[in-house]
Amino acid sequence: MPVKDLALSSPEIVSGSRMRDRFAGQEGAETPRLTVRGIPAGTVELAIVCHDPDAPLPLGFTHWTHYGLPPVEGEIDLSAGRPGLNDDGGHGYVGPFPPEGHGDHHYYFWVYALNRRVAGLPTRDEFLHQYGDAMIEQARFVATYSL
Numbered sequence: 819m820p821v822k823d824l825a826l827s828s829p830e831i832v833s834g835s836r837m838r839d840r841f842a843g844q845e846g847a848e849t850p851r852l853t854v855r856g857i858p859a860g861t862v863e864l865a866i867v868c869h870d871p872d873a874p875l876p877l878g879f880t881h882w883t884h885y886g887l888p889p890v891e892g893e894i895d896l897s898a899g900r901p902g903l904n905d906d907g908g909h910g911y912v913g914p915f916p917p918e919g920h921g922d923h924h925y926y927f928w929v930y931a932l933n934r935r936v937a938g939l940p941t942r943d944e945f946l947h948q949y950g951d952a953m954i955e956q957a958r959f960v961a962t963y964s965l
Contacts, residue, residue, distance in 0.1 A: 823856030824957040826929040829893075833959035837914065837925065842963060847913030849882075852894045854929055858955045861889040861931040864899075865949075867942055870914065872923040880904055881925065882911040883945065885936040894929075902939045909939070914963040922962040931955045 828850050831837055839845040854864065864887040873879035883902030887894055901910035916923040931954045940948060 821957070822858070822955060824858060824929065824931055824955040825855045826927060826957045826959055827853050827855075828927070828959070829853060831927075831959070831961045833961065835961060836922075837961045837963045841913050843913035843915030844965075845913070847911060849896060849911040850927075852896075852927065852929070853892060854894055854957075855891055856957075857889045857891055858931050860933050860954055863887060863932045863935050864889055864894070865930045865932060865936060865945065866894070867926075867928040867930070867945070868911070869926050869928070869942060870916070870923050871926070872916070872920075874917065874920070875905075877943065880942040881906075881914065883939075883942055884910070885939065885945075889931065900939060902945075903941050905942075916964055918965040920964065922964045925961050925963060926958050927961070928956060928958045 866884040868882035871878040886899035904912045906912040932952045934952045
């Protein structure tokens, strides 16, 4: 998969740094704002995933999926699209809540530029398996959090 111009960032989270408590599960889990740039030609939809591979579970923990986002540069309008499933059993963003003393967990925020629309509300794993061939480009940034 090409990795060219697509870029994902947040005006509220510095890549490589610790997230502020307000985005964490025990502090209200405010959904962070995201910005996208360099959307490739042919993109019909953007998808967002936030995943913690450090969670003490076999496949880590998915904190957020969001599908059906329009391919528009700038701040992503999170009122658009469909909040997908997270591994807490709900929809939308669920903030970090790593086990106390477990050390830094890494939170990978991904954006995927897709050449076809996502149907329904797949889990992260279902999305990656069913739409891998539709991914034109992907980008990510990583933040940390610990208790």
